[in-house]
Amino acid sequence: MDQHNPSIRDEALALLRGGTTNRAVAELLNVPRGTIGWWLYQDRKRRGVQYEQPTDCPLCTGRGFDRVAYAYLLGLYLGDGHIISKPKQHHLSIFCGDTWPGLIDAAESAMHKVMPLPRTGRRQKDGCVEIKSYTKHWTCLFPQHGPGKKHERPIVLTSWQQEIVDAHPWDFVRGLIHSDVCRNMNWTTRMVGGVRKRYEYPRYWFTNVSDDIRQLYTDTLDKLGIEWKHCTRAGRKYNISVARRASVALMDAHVGPKY
Structure with missing residues (x-):
């Protein structure tokens, strides 16, 4: 990691501080991504900067979001979804029967429309596909998350969730029906x-x-x-x-x- 010219390192850090991604900097300067990540880590440590994972969570940032997609996703979550929230693992999972490929696409599309930034993935399971979106901020949008099974704890919508359901009832019903x-x-x-x-x-x-x-x-x-x-x-x-x-x-x- 030390064999690179210091000017290359300084240029990489300038780009990173400006918001350019590790991958983009690595490709631009022809430097391994691991090296770019190490430079960034050392730079933050030297400057005393605490790293925070970027988020586009509507509740944390105050940005507008697709409420129609959220009403549908809420129905899916209450039916066949759950959130795993551990120190190093945070993701929303929706399970769709693998005989309904259109529903699988619709579920993943709804996740992207509500929060475009988190990455998503699919995992084939026995008779179904698990669609996963990775960010701890799904717990902000689905405060019904908690320990145990849904039928073993109260499931009550917050006032802002109820407003969305009242404004887009068919989309909420569609999510429940699809699950x-x-x-x-x-x-x-x-x-x-x-x-x-x-x-x-x-x-x-x-x-x-x-x-x-x-x-x-x-x-x-x-x-x-x-x-x-x-x-x-x-x-x-x-x-x-x-x-x-x-x-x-x-x-x-x-x-x-x-x-």
Whole structure:
């Protein structure tokens, strides 16, 4: 690291202090990235500068952000997401079935729209893909994060989150549906002219163990004029059904099929 001309080192530090990335400086000056990182570390240490990871967190910086994308991402997080927050590991993970590549792209796109700076990645798991975005600031945007499973702790929206959901309810519902809902064909039988006939109809079926998350879902459906009902299966009351023709049509128009 010491074989480089001091003038090259001074030029690199000037660029770094001006905000140029390590990678860009390394490529510009033809110096290994490890060397650039070491020079930067030594420079900060000598000047007594405490390094802070750059962030574009809306709550920490006060910048505007894509609230439509956030409403959708909030629904995904409450359904199939979690945050890992450890001293050296911070990331938001959303899990999507690998049979729905469009949803995988939509989830990653929403992360970028809400906070463009953090890097993202994908990891194939058994039957699903984990989409990850790396920054500890996701805990700022999702204060529902905490120890244990979601259904074992209260899930309550903050006032600013509720304002976003109220302004973009369909996007919030779409996120919940893309994580915890299936649209299937239900059936029943009816007597028609003295003959019992099978009758099929579409239904949106939402399942979540958390009472609070189900309440957020049904409260939003109420505001949208969607008729729903609780359905108990095998003694479990974790299911919300939307089966009325007009309500299903509304859901189809504003949510659309998984893809």
